[in-house]
Amino acid sequence: MPLLSLLLALQLVSSTFEPNATVPTTMVAKDCGGQNISPQLHWSGAPKGTKSFALIVHDPDAPHPGGFYHWVVQTIPADVSTIDAGTTRFSGYYGPCPPPGKVHHYHFTLYALDEMIDSSTALDAQTLQARIKGHVLAQTTLTGLYEITSP
Numbered sequence: 201m202p203l204l205s206l207l208l209a210l211q212l213v214s215s216t217f218e219p220n221a222t223v224p225t226t227m228v229a230k231d232c233g234g235q236n237i238s239p240q241l242h243w244s245g246a247p248k249g250t251k252s253f254a255l256i257v258h259d260p261d262a263p264h265p266g267g268f269y270h271w272v273v274q275t276i277p278a279d280v281s282t283i284d285a286g287t288t289r290f291s292g293y294y295g296p297c298p299p300p301g302k303v304h305h306y307h308f309t310l311y312a313l314d315e316m317i318d319s320s321t322a323l324d325a326q327t328l329q330a331r332i333k334g335h336v337l338a339q340t341t342l343t344g345l346y347e348i349t350s351p
Contacts, residue, residue, distance in 0.1 A: 209245050209338070209340070210243065210244075210245045210246055210247065210310065210312055210338040210339065210340045211243060211244055211245050211340055212241060212242075212243045212308060212310045212340045212341070212342040213241075213242050213243070213342065214239050214240055214241050214242070214308075214342060214344075215240045215242070215285075216239035216240045216241075216285055217239060217344045219342055219343060219344075220343050220344075220345065221344065221345060222344070222345050222346060222347075223239070223296060223306065223344040223345065223346050226285075227239055227295045227296065227344070227346075228295045228296050228297065228346065229294055229295040229296060229297035230295075231297055232295075232296065232297035232298075232348065234295055234296075234297075235295075236293065236294065236295045237285055237286045237295075238271065238283070238285065238286060238287055238290075238293035238295075239285055239308075239344075240282070240283065240284055240285040241255075241282065241283045241308065241310075241342070242281060242282045242283075243281050243282075243310055243340070244281060245338075246278070246281075246312045246337075246338070247312055247337045247338050249314050249337060250278045250312040250313065250314070250337055250338075251278050251313060251314055251315050251316050252275060252276055252277060252278055252313045252315065252316040252317060253276035253277075253278070253280070253310055253311060253312055253313065254272075254273060254274050254275075254276065254310075254311045254313060254317060254328060254332060255271065255272070255273040255276065255283075255290075255308065255309070255310050255311070256269065256271070256272055256273075256307075256309050256311075256325050256328065256329070257269065257270040257271035257272075257293075257306060257307065257308050257309075258270070258306075258307050258309070258325065259296070259298070259304050259305065259306050259307075260305060260307070261298065261302065261303075261304040261305055262298065262304065263299060266326075269324070269325040270293065270294050270295065270296070270306065271290075271292055271293045271294065272292060272322070272323065272324060272325045272328055273290040273292070274317040274322070274323050274328050275316060275317050275318075276290070277316075292322070296344075296346040298346060298347065298348055299348070300348040300349060300350055301347075301348075301349070302347065303345050303346070303347040304345065304346055304347065305343050305344075305345060306343065306344045306345070306346065307341050307342075307343050308341065308342040308343070308344070309339060309340070309341045310339065310340055310341075310342075311332055311336050311338075311339045312336070312337045312338040312339070313332055313335045313336060313337065314335050314337055315335050317331060317332065
């Protein structure tokens with residue numbers, strides 16, 4: 201892949217946690233000893249024609265069929281490229297709270313879309329994924345880890 205393509209590719213980073221590293225307890229759900237503060241996120245490299253973004257945070261390691269969805273944000277305007285830590289603008293964040301004994305992976309997947317998703321009602325992750333099918337211009341994933349080592 202040419203260097204220019206790599207530089208222009210959609211990228212998602214966080215000042216709250218490093219990729220593939222343990223997330224801080226500030227992000228962890230209150231019922232698991234954390235503060236349930238959503239992380240700071242920043243992205244760049246949105247493709248031409250992007251009209252909005254969607255964000256889905258998924259833990260595929262959760263002991264639920266299909267994993268567990270921690271955050272679903274469907275209507276991020278195209279001119280937004282940052283979500284501040286602890287934002288209330290995009291509500292619904294529920295931090296990591298896995299059962300003890302196994303590292304869980306928290307995939308923060310950002311989608312650049314060629315349309316604005318109707319925001320009249322909140323969509324669950326599966327409905328949002330079905331709705332954006334065919335409208336994803338680019339996507340990128342940032343993964344954080346968390347493990348509770350003792351019950």
